[in-house]
Amino acid sequence: MAIVEEDLERVRATVSVADVIQQYVALKRVGRNWVGLCPFHGERTPSFNVREETGRYRCFGCGVAGDVFTFVQEIEHVDFASAVEQLAAKAGIQLRYTSGGESKERQRRKQLVETVAKAVDWYHDRLLNSPDARAARDYLRSRSLTGDVARSFKLGWAPDSWDELSRGLGASAELLRDTGLAFTNKANRLQDAFRGRVLFPIFTENGDPVAFGGRILPGSTDPAKYKNSSETPIYAKSKTLYGLHWAKGDIVASGQVIVCEGYTDVIGFHRAGLRRAVATCGTALTEEHVRTMKRFATNVVLAFDADKAGQGAAAKFYEWEEKYQVQVKVARFPDGKDPGDLSLSDPDALRAAVDDALPFLGFRVQRVLSSRGVLRSPEERARMGRDAMAVVNEHPALDVRKLYAGEVALRVGLPVDDLVKVAVRRAAQPVVNVAPQRHVGSNENAEFVAVAMLLQRWNDIADWLIESLFADEATRRAFLAVAESGGTIDGALAAADPEARELLERAAVADLDASVASGERSEPFVEACNLIAAATRRELARARATDPDAMREHSEIRRSLEELDSVEAARDAAGVLLGWLQRRGEERV
């Protein structure tokens, strides 16, 4: 059943996209647009734009975009039809339904989901009732995955034969192939994709079955222990989280999501009463996964050995933490135990592992520090200090690195100051050769200080800086080089022209702490506010307001300018002014 197209249009024309979004996000009118903080990623300056004329929204920070229906879908975690129904009910519009009016794509999707649903039932019935599934039932029982679990999670058994499902399901060859349930083999015959495996059906967050994960039984000669459905129009591994539709209630309620590697781990957590576990489907954790999880909770606990994925994974986790404002922690389990085992042998230990999860960096440092037992020689301690600091220095935030440097110093018995220096210099060291530290003096202007801070304390200031704050040409280009490289000195130097590069080299080693100690105002936000105020005054002077609208806008901007000096209102005011400056900059280009 689908909603009549005409009624969709009626809903779209009747509801105001800005009104609907205002129920979730505080929006401010900026020119012809509405602007606010994006609800789909963490940010401090508004880049979420809503336009009434087109009925669409778009975030310039994370790229999400859509119309009023997709907004409700995304924010309420519902499918298209329920989004339309919600909006229609509020607008008092009676919807009509049709069975023939669906779009081709939606019809196709429905067919594919229905086919997989039939296969879920077919395999499930086979597991529960068929004599040939006895070995599978025994295996599941040995792992305490008994009848109740099998029924809750709709476990199945794929018989050890070529084409029993293909022949028995009553679906067309095309549907069997397009759902990944079967394929055409070399003999040009249809062959089942899964054979002699226990099957874990994979559902979307809305509960549509879309794929399977299959596990061999012990003693099988098949080298692949786990096998997943191939990707299909309804199944993308990088976006799918096994168990999400069972877990999402508890994830939202607890604000926490537990990420495992295996299907039986998810089931184990559920059995231990932690009904907020999900698993990736045979892939590493992707940005898409994080984006999905972030819609439900911001506290992510990894329940697998994340350290095995190494340094590259660490860099990604830190990036996602910043970009999506999530906190990634790692749960540690007793040696050789996975969550599935532990949920049976010691559910309390499983819960404790989640409660005691360490921040990702803390976990990595712990790993290094506990790897070599008791340290005796000075050489051993120095080496461990170096190794631990290499891990600490992967983290992009200077404050975080400094704190961990202190911990490492205590642990290995090296002077705290020395290790903190290693943490501070981390970015500048490889490229800029031990230039003596310069004090930021009166000859260095506020724009230079801002660029120096951007290089040295990216997290504290990056959100508060935009291009149009920089009036000095070379500093502006230096700023762009740093911004484009995401704050890495190497990238910024590579992107900069000679004049900007010279400036960056000085900025990288500028001693910002010295100016704090000498009582100058050198907090990142304060520095940014100084620039914002200066740029706002320049802009107000540049374009005199003549018509009433512009005059009203200018007086609002002046009020925000005054609020920059107030402790409580400064952040909001800075956001408003940045939005205004950004827009004025764009209009000029």
Ligand SMILES: [Zn+2]
């Ligand atoms: Zn966004």
